[in-house]
Amino acid sequence: MRPTLPRWSGTLAVKAAAFITVMCCALAALLGVLVHVQVTDQTVGQARDQALQRLEQATERYEAGDPLRRGAAMDPPELPRQLRDLAVAGERGTMVADREGRPTMWAAGPADGDRALAVAVDYSQQARTIAGLDRAILWSSGLAIGATLLVGAFAVTRVTRRLHTTARVARRISSGDLDARVNDPRTAPRTDPPTRVPARPQDEVAAVAAALDSMASSLQGKLLAEQRFTADVAHELRTPLTGLHAAAELLPPGRPTELVRDRVAALRTLTEDLLEISRLDTGRERLELDTEWLGPLAERAVRAAGNGTEVRVVRDVSVETDRRRLERVLGNLVANAHRHGRGPVVLTVDGPVVTVRDHGDGFPEYLVAHGPQRFRTEGGTRGHGLGLTIALGQAEVLGARLVFANAPDGGAVATLALAVE
Incomplete structure (x- = not known):
């Protein structure tokens, strides 16, 4: 060894x-x-x-x-x-x-x-x-x-301290804090007029910091543009969809009418999902906390989903959470298990940990490795839509941890770990 x-x-x-x-x-x-x-x-x-x-x-x-x-x-x-x-x-x-x-x-x-x-x-x-x-x-x-050695250690420590700062900012950016910046003073341009004190010349660490800040600014601009586009599209679609829904209700009964109403309902659901994602992307969602027993709350979420899901309460626990958001997370996980997996679908409550397990082909490898991605499909298979993306976003608002994995004997497993005081 x-x-x-x-x-x-x-x-x-x-x-x-x-x-x-x-x-x-x-x-x-x-x-x-x-x-x-x-x-x-x-x-x-x-x-x-x-x-x-x-x-x-x-x-x-x-x-x-x-x-x-x-x-x-x-x-x-x-x-x-x-x-x-x-x-x-x-x-x-x-x-x-x-x-x-x-x-x-x-x-x-x-x-x-x-x-x-x-x-x-x-x-x-x-x-x-x-x-x-x-x-x-x-x-x-x-x-x-x-x-x-003392002089060299002092000089190297100054460089490593700046590198640690740059790495810490990079981790904050990767975790979603796009406002994080290194702001290394050596990256500042030379001042004008020349009567003012010029900035110190750049070194390699400053070049890395400047590149990271530039990347973060570019990424933040693109994400903000994407969020605005998503929100604008969803808002613009609501008015014609409302009219289309009203018009579909006036159609005579029949199979074509059912198909039209079904598609209109799907479009309305997609529009509402896009609006919810746009609100989650802004990071301004506020919690309405209350004390809830996790077992009964999970049973209500399963009943609201309207699917034949088995609920197992191994150990019930009282949690302080936003009931509406938690039911939304559990409902999306159960709906995804029925839509993309195979039965039986089992929701298990074991203390502050809730798992949703199906017996289908499991999650795609990209989803297990990188999390849900909007509208992504792979190999011509059907994508996972926005349900898991919304579940992950709402879990982050709740301060919970949502992990996607595949069971050794087959099937997808979504694990939601709630924070307990």
């Missing part, structure tokens, strides 16, 4: 902080290595020159028969074996090694026979200098990384 990382580890701020830290560490390590190598080479070079110079002086004294000074000796026991072999072979060389627990720069050269003349120079001060330099590099690198 793959280990799961915490959610915060995937945020942009954490990723940016990790990237900044890695880059700073890499840069500090590179600069530290370069400085360490440069200073070490210089320090070792100076100590080597000093040791070779003393070896040259010791060689001159040895050849002149003068006694050797302190620090110079023939085949000293502390002389590293590699350096002694090099001197016996006729070459001069240097090497840093410990002598009595202290770092020492050795220089050795050939003497008579298979003996080596060696000089020891104390290397403790140079070693302390290099060690102090390394500590200074580590401390300065740590301070530089910390300061860079």
